[in-house]
Amino acid sequence: MTLTDNEKSVLKGISFNSDSIETGALDDQDSAILTEMRAVGHYLKNKYPTHNFIISGCEPKTGTLRDYNEWYFSEEDGPSYIAIAIENSSLSESGVVTSSRTVIKDNYYGEIVRSKIQESVLELVKSAGFPVIDVRADFSEFLGMEYKDSITVTDVLTGVVPAGNDFKVFLDGSQLTRIIPDRSDKVLAKSLYSERITRLCDVLKAKDIVGDVYVVILKRADADPIRGRLYSENVSIDGRITA
């Protein structure tokens, strides 16, 4: 079997069999990995014809609960994205595999809408009167071939595109103190912080936004998000305001 230099480099990063990879005499496991790598390469070319993505690495599923390998891809000197190939099998009633097909997905579109989504949530929270310092968005799901570059911020925010939204909202606690009468009472302070976070989440729910919202209240606007924190709370919202 003839391998390209890039294929050799990626395979050597995850396999002990450097010599056989160099000569192309792959064992079954390395051969299966190469087949999948090539399939992912074709998928990327097909889905993103105007880009020149190169697969730069692989995180194998071996030893993890993941049932898919993660493939890192990027353009020259560009940021890295991840593609995954999942084996979808249909089983008969007796448990026999009747059909099987591989579905490939990637997180490129999620990454390119990330900054727009962060801006959108930040503006929303700010306009509701919260002293917001920063908003970060992450997505736990990958988007397959069915999603094109027409993907919109609203679709992602409202869950029409199930991207697995995870928002982190950082607030300036020094601006919140005006509404907290006695910060020396830690129990009271926490309950007031929590109450403000509930209100913030209601603002997001009113716009049908779904996902996990992690609110961090910092001592000051320029405080370190890890070491300068007063309070934090994680809330899951599904877009519906409850009484």
Place this chain on the structure above:
Amino acid sequence: MNTGLSIEEIVFINNLLYLDNLGGPKGTFLSEVNETKTIGDYIDSVLDNASEIDDSNEYFAGMTGFECKQILKAAGKNQHLRDIIIESVHFESTSAGGGKSALLYDPEGNEAIVAFRGTESDAEWVDNVEGLYMIPTAFQQNALNWYQSLDLTDCDVITVTGHSKGGNKAVYITLMDNTVDNCISFDGQGFSDEFIDKYADIIRRRQDRIHTICAESDYVNLLLNEVGTKQFYLGTNYGRLGFGENHCPNAILFFDEYDDAFLWKAQGQDPKMADLDKMFNSFIRSIPAQEKEDVAKMVGNIIIGAIRNNQDAIFSTFSDKRYSESASDLLAFILRYKMKYPKMVESLKEILSQNNIDTDVVGVVDFITNHSFLVKLIGLFPWLTILVLRLKGVDKNVLTLLKRHKELFKFLVKVADKMNIVNPDITSGADKKIEMKAS
């Protein structure tokens, strides 16, 4: 040690590092999504989704869904642990072995906790065995480079920890960087004689910051020379993976019906493991320096075969001209060692079989090399050897194995020849120790 963390909390953190895709993508502890969240937030979000976790499914590092939930429930009751913040996660590139680690922050003690997960890939296994002859290994150096890229200047206390290879990286960093206050290695392997000699002065000055914790029957911590103090704990040895579970990160956690976790100190190392420790050290010391690389590659090849459950690859290692000499050295040494310490070989066979390596081959070699006429027959009439073995009532599986791997005959002759030369008493099996600095 001035860490604010208890040993139990350290064990919990090292277990959490392994949780991957537990009930879905949110169940991955070492995920960028969890950066800035607290350990309590992570635990709550996974337990909220507990119905998606299959109790009987086996997760990373031999832990089942049930066991993962036990860990999360017990860890979730510890408020100090819950309040620790996941500051950042770090993934080495694929070409650098893909090792994973995290920087955690304990606001109560203004303490940074740098934690490394255990062996991640084939490439990291290669790096493990390279520790036999390289100083440092590439991935030890990568771990140090990442540690030194972190800004920890505002922290009052810095603690590094890790399980297995992660423990080895933690110790390496502590020796190479004077900023570390505490190092707690969990079941981590040690360092070569050459490493101990090269860094004797640094070890003397910093080993009081290093503490290793292990299951009493863990079989990884006994590799090479330990640095610092060590405490053994009773292992739960659940039985599902048998002996192999002694290296699982949850092996030393005992739980009660209220989801509380306990650790129980053991009186010392399991005597079987102490024997193995000495045998392995003794073998490594019997190998000339220029041959250690070959031995390391041979061992690495066998380990990868075992991980992939590929017995043919393991047996091919014995006949492969690149590894045959080293493999015959090792086997001749073990068989000679057995004559003096028969119980040790039984321990070794138990460990091999629990790690997917068929010990029939050890039985075959043992039988044949104990009968010199069989060794002669092998060279002349291999098929006759099989006939003799059959008449002697040798197990059918062993015969099938020999028929399938006739190349092993040549290997066995080599082992038998070397057994006449090997003297297992010529090199010491004790760990190389550096005296503590004078107080």
